[in-house]
Amino acid sequence: MSHHYEALDRRPVLTPFFLLMVAIAAIGTIFLITRFVAGMGAVANLNGGYPWGVWVIYDIVVGTALACGGYALAVTVYVFNKGRYHPLIRPALLTSLLGYGFAGFGAFVDMGRYWNGYNIFLPWHMNTHAVMLEVGLCVAAYILVLFIEFSPTLLEWLRKQTGWQVRAEAWRKLLDKGLFFFIALGILLPTMHQSSLGSFLIAMGYKVHPLWQTLHLQPLLAVLSAFTMGFAIVIFEGSLVTTGFKRHPETHLFTGLGRIMMGLIAAFLAFRFGYLILMGKVGAMFAFDLGSVMFWIETALFAYPLYVLASPVMRENGKHLLYAAVSMILAGSLYRFDGALITYNPGPGYSYFPALPELIMTVATIATEIALYLFIVKTFPVLPREAHATA
Amino acid sequence: MDRRNFFKTSLGATVASAAALAAGGVQARPNLDPAPEAVGMLYDATLCVGCKACVSKCKEVNGMPPVPMGQDTHADFALDLSAKTRNVIKIHTEGKGAVKDAAADGFAFEKRSCMHCVDPGCVSVCPVSALTRHPMTGIVSYNKDACIGCRTCMTGCPYNVPQYDYDNPFGQIVKCEMCNQKGVERIDKGLMTGCAEACPTGATLFGSRGALLAEAKRRLALKPGETYAYPRGDVRKPDSFHEKAVPGYQKTVWGEKEAGGTNVMHLSAIPYDKLGMPPLGERSYASISEGVQSTLYSYLALPVVALGGLTWLVKRNTSGEKEGGAE
Numbered sequence: 001m002s003h004h005y006e007a008l009d010r011r012p013v014l015t016p017f018f019l020l021m022v023a024i025a026a027i028g029t030i031f032l033i034t035r036f037v038a039g040m041g042a043v044a045n046l047n048g049g050y051p052w053g054v055w056v057i058y059d060i061v062v063g064t065a066l067a068c069g070g071y072a073l074a075v076t077v078y079v080f081n082k083g084r085y086h087p088l089i090r091p092a093l094l095t096s097l098l099g100y101g102f103a104g105f106g107a108f109v110d111m112g113r114y115w116n117g118y119n120i121f122l123p124w125h126m127n128t129h130a131v132m133l134e135v136g137l138c139v140a141a142y143i144l145v146l147f148i149e150f151s152p153t154l155l156e157w158l159r160k161q162t163g164w165q166v167r168a169e170a171w172r173k174l175l176d177k178g179l180f181f182f183i184a185l186g187i188l189l190p191t192m193h194q195s196s197l198g199s200f201l202i203a204m205g206y207k208v209h210p211l212w213q214t215l216h217l218q219p220l221l222a223v224l225s226a227f228t229m230g231f232a233i234v235i236f237e238g239s240l241v242t243t244g245f246k247r248h249p250e251t252h253l254f255t256g257l258g259r260i261m262m263g264l265i266a267a268f269l270a271f272r273f274g275y276l277i278l279m280g281k282v283g284a285m286f287a288f289d290l291g292s293v294m295f296w297i298e299t300a301l302f303a304y305p306l307y308v309l310a311s312p313v314m315r316e317n318g319k320h321l322l323y324a325a326v327s328m329i330l331a332g333s334l335y336r337f338d339g340a341l342i343t344y345n346p347g348p349g350y351s352y353f354p355a356l357p358e359l360i361m362t363v364a365t366i367a368t369e370i371a372l373y374l375f376i377v378k379t380f381p382v383l384p385r386e387a388h389a390t391a
Numbered sequence: 392m393d394r395r396n397f398f399k400t401s402l403g404a405t406v407a408s409a410a411a412l413a414a415g416g417v418q419a420r421p422n423l424d425p426a427p428e429a430v431g432m433l434y435d436a437t438l439c440v441g442c443k444a445c446v447s448k449c450k451e452v453n454g455m456p457p458v459p460m461g462q463d464t465h466a467d468f469a470l471d472l473s474a475k476t477r478n479v480i481k482i483h484t485e486g487k488g489a490v491k492d493a494a495a496d497g498f499a500f501e502k503r504s505c506m507h508c509v510d511p512g513c514v515s516v517c518p519v520s521a522l523t524r525h526p527m528t529g530i531v532s533y534n535k536d537a538c539i540g541c542r543t544c545m546t547g548c549p550y551n552v553p554q555y556d557y558d559n560p561f562g563q564i565v566k567c568e569m570c571n572q573k574g575v576e577r578i579d580k581g582l583m584t585g586c587a588e589a590c591p592t593g594a595t596l597f598g599s600r601g602a603l604l605a606e607a608k609r610r611l612a613l614k615p616g617e618t619y620a621y622p623r624g625d626v627r628k629p630d631s632f633h634e635k636a637v638p639g640y641q642k643t644v645w646g647e648k649e650a651g652g653t654n655v656m657h658l659s660a661i662p663y664d665k666l667g668m669p670p671l672g673e674r675s676y677a678s679i680s681e682g683v684q685s686t687l688y689s690y691l692a693l694p695v696v697a698l699g700g701l702t703w704l705v706k707r708n709t710s711g712e713k714e715g716g717a718e
Contacts, residue, residue: 041557048472048554051542079701081708112540112555112562116519125519125537129681132543133518134688180709184701188694192687199683203516203547205650205676206669215679219687346551347669349471 005090005381007157008245013378021371028364031357035109043357049350050341052110054362057341059106061197062333064139064190065226067099069237070146071190072230076260078183085253087384090153091241092234094382097146098369104143106365107136131199138193145186151175157380191223198222201339207346209291210284212339217275221268225332228264231257232305232328239322241383248386251318258321261328262309265302291343298338301331419682422651422675423510426529429600430569430578431507431654432587433607436666437492437638438594438621439500441480443467445586445595449478449504452570452577452585471503474556477567478504478586483666492638492660499659501666502595504586505552505567507531508675510651513544513553513566515677521564522553528578529600529654530571535563549650549669549676583625590623593633598626600654607644607658615639651675 031043040046046053069092076082077089108114119125120136127133152175159168198218201208214221235254242249276285285292305324314320341352354362377383446467450457457467458475469476481503486496511531513522521538524531533553544553544564556562570577570584577584587597596603606626613619617637622629638660645663646656650671659666687693 035560037560039556039558039560039562044557046555046557048545049551051545051555078705078708107541110541112542112564113535113538114540116537116539119519119537119539122519125521127515127517127520128688129677129684130516130518130543131680131684132516132541134684136518136541180706181702183709184698184705187701187705188698191697192694195687199680200543200546202680202683203512203543203676205512205549206671207546207549216683219683348667350551 004087004385005153005156006383006385007381008378008383011245011378013375015374018371018374021367021374024360024367025364025371028361028367031361031364032109034357035361040110040112043355043361045352045355045358047350047352049346050344050352052340053352054341054354054358055106055110057337058362059110059365060103060139061200061340062336063099063106064103064197065194065229065332065336066233066329067096067103068190068194068226068230069093069233070096070149070230071187071194072227073234074149074183074187075227076257079187082256085256088234088238088250088253090150090382090384091237091377092230093146093150094153094373094376095233095237097143097150098372100139100143100146102365102369104139107139109361131196131203134196135193135200138189138196142186142189142193145182145189148175148179148182149186152179153380153382190226194226195219195223197226197336204340204344207344208339209343209345210281211276211291211295212335212343214272214275214279217271221272221335224264224268224271225335228261228268229329229332231261231264232325232332235321235325236329239318239325241377242318245383247383249318250384251316251321254318254321254325255316258305258309258315258324261324262306262315265306265309265328269299269302269306291338294334294338294342298331298334301327301334305331420678420685422673422678423524425509425600425652425654426525426527428527429509429529429654431529431598431600431603431656432584433596433598433603433626433656433658434502435594435596435607435610435621435658436499436501437640437658437660438592438635439480439502440592440594441482441500442591443480444589444591445502446476446478446480448585448589449567450476452575453477472552472554474554474559474562474565476554477565478502481667483661485665494661494665497661499661499666500594501659502586502657503550503552503667504655505531505569506550506646506653506655507567507569508549508651508653510675510677512547512549512650512675512677515681516543516547518543528569528571530569530578531566532568532572533564533566538564540564547677549671587624593621593623593629596622596626597624600656602626603656604644604647607647607656610637610658611640611642611644613637648673651678 035043044053073085073089073092077085111117120133155168155172158164198221201213201218202215235257238250238254241247285295304327308314308320308324446469450467455475457464458469460468469479472479481501482498483501484498488498490497492499507530511524514524514531518541519537519539521534522531522544542555553564553566555564571579583597587595603626615637618634619637620632620634622632624630641659641662644656644658645668646653
C-alpha cells in the first residue's frame with residue numbers, strides 16, 4: 001500500500017542518461033522499420049544453418065531468464081511465506097514485466113510470418129508435442145499475469161488522480177479477490193516455459209555441443225539456472241537503485257537471498273557435472289577447444305558466487321553480494337548463449353556472427369527497457385519507502 | 392517455513408522432477424515407423440555424373456528461376472539449398488580430386504534435398520502443424536498459411552533442409568515436398584518426382600521405401616567389379632537399365648536407420664560424413680524431445696496439480712495480509 005511504496009516523483013524524468021537511452025531506442029527503431037519493409041536479411045546475418053541469432057537467444061532465451069526476478073521472489077514470499085522480502089517484490093515484478101514484454105515483442109520481430117502468429121492460439125493448428133507451442137502460449141499468458149500482478153501499483157497511482165478514486169478502489173477490491181490465483185499462475189508459468197527453453201535444445205540434437213546437450217536434464221538445468229538468475233537480478237537491480245538513487249541499501253535482505261542462491265547453484269553444478277560424468281563426457285571437458293574453454297569460463301562464473309556466498313563475512317557485504325550476483329547473471333546468460341549459439345554447430349558450410357544493425361536492435365531493446373523502468377519508478381509507487389526498507 | 396525446510400522442500404521438488412524426467416526418458420515413445428505406403432528416393436552417389444538435370448527439372452516443376460552466377464544465367468549455379476533451391480548437387484573433393492568416388496585424391500557428388508525423415512524433427516517441433524507427415528505416403532509437406540515463421544523446423548532438422556527466405560519481408564519456408572504439394576501433385580497423379588524422372592543415369596531412383604531399400608541392399612551385396620544392370624526412373628517399373636561395374640560401396644544404406652530412418656536414402660563409395668551427412672545415432676531426437684514434453688504435459692496433469700497446490704499455498708500465505716498486501 002501507499003505507506004509501503006513510493007514513487008520517486010521528486011526526481012526529474014528527463015535526465016541526460018534517460019535521453020541517451022531514448023536516442024539508442026530511436027536508432028533501433030530505424031532498423032526495426034527496415035526489417036519489416038525489406039525483410040530480416042536486410043538487418044540480420046541469419047542463414048540456413050543459423051536460423052536463430054541474437055534476437056531469439058538474447059531477447060527471448062536469455063532475456064526472459066534475466067526477467068525471472070518476479071518469479072524467484074514470488075516463490076520465496078508466497079510459497080515459502082517469507083514476508084520480509086515483500087518490499088523487493090514490486091521492482092522485481094516491474095523488471096519481469098518489462099523483460100517478458102520485450103521478449104514477446106522480440107518474438108514478434110523475429111517471427112518470419114508474423115501475420116499468421118495467431119495460429120498458435122488456434123486449437124486445430126496446435127502441435128502439443130512442440131516445445132515452441134508450450135513456450136509461445138506460456139510466455140503470452142505470463143505477460144498477462146505479470147501485468148495483473150503489477151496492476152495494484154498502477155491502481156494505487158490511479159487512486160490519487162482526481163475523479164478516479166472511487167473506481168480505483170472498486171477495481172482494487174475486485175483484484176484482491178482473485179489475486180492469489182494469479183500469483184500462483186505467476187509461479188507455475190515460468191517454471192513451465194523456463195524449463196521448455198532448455199527442452200528446445202533436445203530436438204537440435206548433435207548441433208548442440210556435447211557439454212550442453214544434456215537431453216532429459218535440459219529442462220531441469222534450464223529452470224534451476226533461470227530461478228537462480230532471478231535472485232541474482234533482484235540483488236543486482238536493488239544495488240543499482242541503491243547507488244543510482246543514493247538510497248539506503250537492502251543488504252540484510254540480499255544476504256538472505258544469497259543463501260538461497262548458494263543452495264541452487266550447488267544443485268545446478270551437482271546435476272550438470274553428475275550428468276556429464278555419468279555420460280562419459282569428461283573428455284569433452286578437457287578437449288580445450290572452443291566448447292571446453294567456454295565450459296570452464298561458465299563453471300568459474302558459477303563457482304565464484306558459490307565461493308562468496310559460502311563466506312559468512314562476504315555474504316553480508318553489499319559489494320561482495322553485488323559481485324556474486326553479477327557473476328551469476330553472466331554465468332546463467334553464458335550457459336544459454338553457449339549452448340544455443342556460441343558452440344551451436346549445424347555442420348560444415350554455415351557460420352554466424354550478428355550484423356551490426358542486428359546487434360543495435362538488441363541493444364535498443366535493452367535501452368528501451370531501462371528508459372521505461374526509470375520513467376515508471378519515477379511515476380508509480382514501485383520502490384519500497386525508505387523508512388520501511390531500513391526498518 | 393524456516394530455511395532448513397525451504398531447502399528440504401526445494402531439493403525434494405528438484406529430485407522429484409528429475410526422477411519424473413528420468414522415468415519419462417525410459418517411457419519415451421520409440422521412433423515412428425515408416426508410413427504404410429511410404430514413397431521415397433534412392434540416390435546412389437556413384438552413379439551421379441553431376442549433370443544437374445535434376446536441379447533444372449526441380450526448378451521447372453516448382454516454378455522457381457535458376458540461380459545465376461553474376462550475369463551468367465545459362466545454367467543453375469546454386470551452391471546449396473536456399474529459399475530459391477529445393478534440390479542441389481554438391482561436389483566433395485579431397486587432395487588432387489582426380490578419381491571419382493575415391494577417398495584419397497578423389498571427388499564425389501552429393502545430392503541435397505529433403506530426406507523425408509520417417510520420424511521428422513521439423514514436424515515434431517513445429518508449433519502450428521505447418522509441417523506434416525502424410526499418414527500414407529510419409530511425404531513431409533509444408534503449409535505456408537499455417538506457418539508463423541518461427542524457424543524452429545530449421546533448428547530441428549538434422550540436415551538443415553528447411554530454408555527461410557530472409558530477403559523477402561513476407562518470406563516463407565522452402566523445402567522439397569516430393570513434387571506433391573498443392574498445384575504440383577505429381578505423386579498423386581501417378582508420376583514420379585521431377586528429379587528422378589530427369590536423372591539420366593538412375594543415380595536418383597523413385598519408388599516405395601521398401602522397394603528402394605531392397606534395391607539398395609541388393610547393390611551392397613554385389614561384389615565390387617561385377618557388372619550390374621542399374622535401373623532408371625521408378626524402381627518398381629524402370630524405364631530402362633544400363634550396365635556398369637559395381638563400385639566399392641560403403642557397407643550401410645544412409646537412411647535405413649539414421650535418426651529413425653529416411654524415405655530418401657543414399658549410397659556412397661566414400662564415408663557419408665565426407666559428403667556432409669550429420670553425426671546421427673539410430674534414435675530420433677524428435678522421440679526424445681516428445682518423450683520429455685509428454686512426461687511433463689500429458690493431459691496437462693502435472694501443471695494442473697501444481698497449480699492447485701500453489702494456489703492453496705499462496706492463498707494461505709496471503710490471507711493474513713488484510714490490507715490487500717498480496718501483490
